[in-house]
Amino acid sequence: MILAPQRSPEGAGGAAPGRRAEAVPLIALHDVAKVYPNGRQALIDVDLLIPEGDFVFLVGPSGAGKSTLIKLLIRDELPTRGAVFFDGRDVVRLRRGEVPRMRRRIGIVFQDYKLLPRKSVAENVAFALEVTGALGRVVRPAVERALAIVGLTAQRDQLPTQLSGGELQRTAIARALVHEPKVIIADEPTGNLDPLTSWEIIQLLLRINDLGTTVLMATHNAEVVTALRRRVVALEEGRVVRDELGGAYHREY
Amino acid sequence: MILAPQRSPEGAGGAAPGRRAEAVPLIALHDVAKVYPNGRQALIDVDLLIPEGDFVFLVGPSGAGKSTLIKLLIRDELPTRGAVFFDGRDVVRLRRGEVPRMRRRIGIVFQDYKLLPRKSVAENVAFALEVTGALGRVVRPAVERALAIVGLTAQRDQLPTQLSGGELQRTAIARALVHEPKVIIADEPTGNLDPLTSWEIIQLLLRINDLGTTVLMATHNAEVVTALRRRVVALEEGRVVRDELGGAYHREY
Amino acid sequence: MLRFLVFSLRRAWQGFWRNVVMSLAATATMVLMLLLMAGLVIVLTGLNAGLEYFERKVEVEAFLVNEASPPEIEAAMAEVRALPEVSAVRYVSKEEALQRFREFTAAQGQPDLTDVLPSNPMPASIEVDLVDPLVYGEVVKTLEAQEEVVDAVLQTRDVVEALLTVTGTLRIGGLVVLGLVGLTVFFIVINSVRLAVVARADEIEIMRLVGASDAFVRWPFVFEGMLVGLLGAIVTLGVLALAYQPLSRLMFDFFQVLPLDFGRFVMRDVALLVVGSGVGLGALGSYVSVRSYLAR
């Protein structure tokens, strides 16, 4: 609890500058390792500080550990070693009831979408608001706005099985935005989108970031990463091999 | 049955030249339309001839109907109007027992992978061979070779839930290759892969194509499409809006 | 709170219909199990009513001396009637006794021996019905004290006890069977609700990842289980209502001696039992099943 802010100035060492290093880091990983039960070492020696309001690209080849890192942040998996802090609280030590509350403050786009199979597009998006206890009259307009942003107004009543790959992905994005979370964590949110739609989504994330929302985005989209020159954290075989401001996608993975 | 070959010379009109227009078209769509039960018109007036040995990119914005077209080819969905031919046979009129036989001659990478959730990577890949009635002693080495090609030898015994997004996609690719099919149909096979691995997969498909296998690949990867200068079929709102040899990805979708 | 309830109920209703194959399969199981249980309860209640009828026939009988005069007999009967253990007292004359004996032996298929007798050997008697067939209290002593009237008191204690052993055994046997079948019903229903929830484990996981609290996930499932139980109970009651006429006729044929108001009361109890256990088991099954996914 106290650890995270304290260690923030020197914590990440030379490799992790952070755009606003003095600010309280919203996300902090200290010396994190993750070994899956089958023995696979997905993360090793990961130190990472993400200050509030940052925009971070997480890159790395397939199997580097990007999704694993994201799973640790939302406590979908527990680290084998080290500590994970979200907003100053140790994610591992949260009490049962606190975990859902923490997750509600994050908007997540899962790599495999994780949409509820028996709910329509609109219901899936609404769900993220409903869990926060929002009133029905607040939910409806917010959902419509989110669907309009990702261009799914026409598909609002289709079930996930009736959607194209890109539409599934956009539904997942809409769900991550709808409750206006403090942080948006997006795992490969444009993999199934055409370049034009991809750019629109990225622009959207940039605008949201400008309004103060922290964004962490795992991606393989070299063009976008290189063009935007934001902070880039590169993983390779579970290690952070690069963490630079204004980075390019760099090396062909 | 006789229709397809006969109509092949003039069938597709000016928009669809085809690299070897005189050859027997392996895949032929005549005036195909698909309206889903909920009323959504996914394909309209689609005519398409793909001669044996061709390499075709299928491009178009999200929701254009690419996956729907592929579903019609393997009889996962039935066309509302028009005829779909595979190797000279009307796919819609196949008898029950013939459908699996037809599917076994195609290697498909589904956009959502469609891996068997309770089978390991190796078992999933082996499955495509086992359904053909291949002997156990043939299956093993073929599976190992396919896994080596996509770089999943180390993950051979993991279940789908234990794989990264790119690993899932590569498993699906390995399954599509393992039985050395006549055609490979890949729906967005590199969406979750880093650029390096994507290029490796594309190179692999090109090599397989050189050996005579027909390849149809739906993709949003503008870089790849533009660089390779192969035949490009573009869909937009269910219509074929472009079909050119040596095309670029073109227009930002 | 109320908002959450309404919300959960709506969710439950949706969940039921969007999983309609699963839901109906679970409902079908529920119906069969409830029918099994209701059928057993009805049969056992009938059996019980039959047994009670037999037990009510238990009585104390005092044989009277031939010389006893009507006023003396009246006095003796009044004294016995005053005892708290006694529910009724009857006088049986010598002629009545002989008649009964003849009927009895005829019913048993025994040859009628009374024809060869020189005179009526049967004594007159006083029959005493007890409130509780096992509590004799002062009855026997009181009767034996009337020496000028009573010749001997029939010690039917052995017979009564034999009879009560049989009815007791049947009752316990019935309860044991009911208990076993009840347990079976319990596990089967829980099991099939569980199967339906297991099939939706992924859904539960997704809900949790998106920030749903345990209560938010649980209650719609519990209500859905209750819905399955309620629907199952309604169908069961429908089937029972259809079967009521032929069933009650069969019951009367079988246990000819049932009190006439048997049917109505039992059916009300059975209806409560069916609805209660349907809804209860549905809720419990869902609760338990969902819990195992929330516990993680």
Add this chain to the structure above:
Amino acid sequence: MLRFLVFSLRRAWQGFWRNVVMSLAATATMVLMLLLMAGLVIVLTGLNAGLEYFERKVEVEAFLVNEASPPEIEAAMAEVRALPEVSAVRYVSKEEALQRFREFTAAQGQPDLTDVLPSNPMPASIEVDLVDPLVYGEVVKTLEAQEEVVDAVLQTRDVVEALLTVTGTLRIGGLVVLGLVGLTVFFIVINSVRLAVVARADEIEIMRLVGASDAFVRWPFVFEGMLVGLLGAIVTLGVLALAYQPLSRLMFDFFQVLPLDFGRFVMRDVALLVVGSGVGLGALGSYVSVRSYLAR
């Protein structure tokens, strides 16, 4: 063909363990249902044995004139014994008859009236056991023809028929209950196997899209269903074996007159029934469930 069989069996085994929660839930249902059925069959068989014993007590009785001489009686008995409907013939002396009557009335709780009689009024008699209690054939006529020995033949036809009505009702009632429970078991098991298959509908769809033929998809599922059934049957037999001792003691207490070899034979039949219906229902349930997904 054999290769396919081995392949399918291996797949079934894998499928069972990779769905272990589902499989065990289905197995648990199977066990409970088989226990229910086996228990019912055992009880009904016991009841049946008891009823047969009663029926076997049905006999024809000829009262003899007091003057009949031993050789005459012997001759009459020999003639009756020769009839094909007859299974046994016994002589009951006057003393024996009186003794029996005393025991009988004592058991009924009736006062012993024989003490007041001047002499033994009971006649000697010949008791005839019938092969089939309903087929009297020539027995009565033959007995009545022996005029110098036989006084009267006891016409127990009514009693016999009353008794047989009761036993018949009990038997039919038992069979009806068995049939209903059997149907319930059938549907429940099919249903729970179906639930397990429904949960894997996606898997079946994927297999088909990759080019699996119907047989390729179906047989592993059918064998998996059989595996569930077999496992359920084995567990059921285990439970029955454990319950055998206390159960058979209870049975003997209840139907005191059972033939001694009852237990062993019934258990063999029950074992066959349990294994057969477990495996059969498992296979049928899978077959039907998978078919509905293949039909599309």
